[in-house]
Amino acid sequence: MAAVEIGLIELHCPHRGTSLEFGLIESEGLRCCYHGWLFGCNGSILETPGEPTDSTLKEKLFHGAYPVCEHAGLVFAYMGPPDKQPPFPKLDTLTLPGYQTVPRPPSVWECNWVQVKENAMDPAHFQFLHTLPGSEGFVDDFKTKPEWDWMETPAGMVYIDTRRQDDLVWVRVADFIPPNIHQFTANDEVLMARNSISRPQATFWAVPLDDRNTMQIGYWRAPEGKRVRNDVGFGQDGSRSYDKRQRVPGDYDAQVSIHNGMARHGLEHLATTDRGIIMMRSMIRRAIRANGTGEELDSPLLRDGEIIATYSQDRVVSGIAQAGTHEADRRLIREIARNAVSETVARGFPAG
Numbered sequence: 001m002a003a004v005e006i007g008l009i010e011l012h013c014p015h016r017g018t019s020l021e022f023g024l025i026e027s028e029g030l031r032c033c034y035h036g037w038l039f040g041c042n043g044s045i046l047e048t049p050g051e052p053t054d055s056t057l058k059e060k061l062f063h064g065a066y067p068v069c070e071h072a073g074l075v076f077a078y079m080g081p082p083d084k085q086p087p088f089p090k091l092d093t094l095t096l097p098g099y100q101t102v103p104r105p106p107s108v109w110e111c112n113w114v115q116v117k118e119n120a121m122d123p124a125h126f127q128f129l130h131t132l133p134g135s136e137g138f139v140d141d142f143k144t145k146p147e148w149d150w151m152e153t154p155a156g157m158v159y160i161d162t163r164r165q166d167d168l169v170w171v172r173v174a175d176f177i178p179p180n181i182h183q184f185t186a187n188d189e190v191l192m193a194r195n196s197i198s199r200p201q202a203t204f205w206a207v208p209l210d211d212r213n214t215m216q217i218g219y220w221r222a223p224e225g226k227r228v229r230n231d232v233g234f235g236q237d238g239s240r241s242y243d244k245r246q247r248v249p250g251d252y253d254a255q256v257s258i259h260n261g262m263a264r265h266g267l268e269h270l271a272t273t274d275r276g277i278i279m280m281r282s283m284i285r286r287a288i289r290a291n292g293t294g295e296e297l298d299s300p301l302l303r304d305g306e307i308i309a310t311y312s313q314d315r316v317v318s319g320i321a322q323a324g325t326h327e328a329d330r331r332l333i334r335e336i337a338r339n340a341v342s343e344t345v346a347r348g349f350p351a352g
């Protein structure tokens with residue numbers, strides 16, 4: 001079978017503007033449904049069937065198109081200036097040996113993309129929102145109050161969510177990779193079933209469609225032999241009835257309802273659980289300012305050919321005796337957790 005060429009072209013036909021979402025897919029390209037103009041994947045106009053045979057109209061016009069790249073069932077497009085096109089970001093998690101991935105069905109959230117990403121550095125909401133009666137997808141282990149911490153990493157930042165069960169310490173690490181990627185480990189697996197170290201269950205991009213609409217896309221992942229999720233997850237879109245959403249709200253309801261889709265920072269009262277949000281906002285603000293002054297951003301996403309190390313992981317450390325006091329034990333498990341992340345930054349993950 002001939003390789004399929006993928007293209008992304010401007011939505012509206014240059015003839016009289018019909019949407020090419022109704023176009024007919026042909027071996028050479030996409031044909032407008034209205035009068036049959038045919039477009040190649042690179043935006044060239046191949047046919048204008050109603051015109052005289054000696055018409056040069058199709059040579060005079062060119063339709064807009066964007067470069068695309070396909071990876072594991074998703075198509076990524078670059079829509080910026082041609083001379084600034086970055087390489088496709090080769091996150092280590094996109095090709096993890098021993099893991100399988102499936103694309104997450106895309107969903108549009110009616111809110112600003114930043115508040116979707118802020119949620120990714122807000123582990124404090126698991127213990128409340130995701131363990132409400134009737135909520136699905138999070139095992140009971142999440143009901144235990146954890147220790148929270150955040151660290152900058154070479155890829156961006158992580159939150160570290162750490163819990164003790166007897167002599168086991170469960171360190172759960174999620175990545176934020178600026179500007180719009182996050183990764184997190186399994187929510188639906190009990191602690192006792194977790195490996196000593198495992199990599200993220202999800203890698204998600206938040207794609208801003210405009211200031212108040214964001215498309216979430218990405219991958220679900222699981223070790224070979226285990227089931228890979230292929231759903232959007234409980235409360236991850238607006239498809240449930242309003243009544244059900246009010247009774248058992250999910251992430252979608254919590255985030256989209258923040259000031260009707262656009263957070264108003266001046267009306268917030270940030271608390272100790274929001275240290276990750278503050279770190280993330282300052283990271284985004286720094287990058288926006290640097291971009292505004294034309295400064296080159298120092299991001300691993302911009303280094304060509306490099307596999308980008310990321311840090312999201314579940315790590316279960318055994319044989320950790322309880323420290324003498326509650327406060328001493330909190331300090332102990334936080335230290336174990338920070339050391340786990342520092343060790344991964346310094347030495348990477350053990351092979352296999």
Ligand code: FES
Nearest residue numbers: 013015016032035
């Ligand atoms: S509007 Fe597309 S061919 Fe006429």
Ligand SMILES: [Fe+2]
Nearest residue numbers: 119125130251
């Ligand atoms: Fe959540």
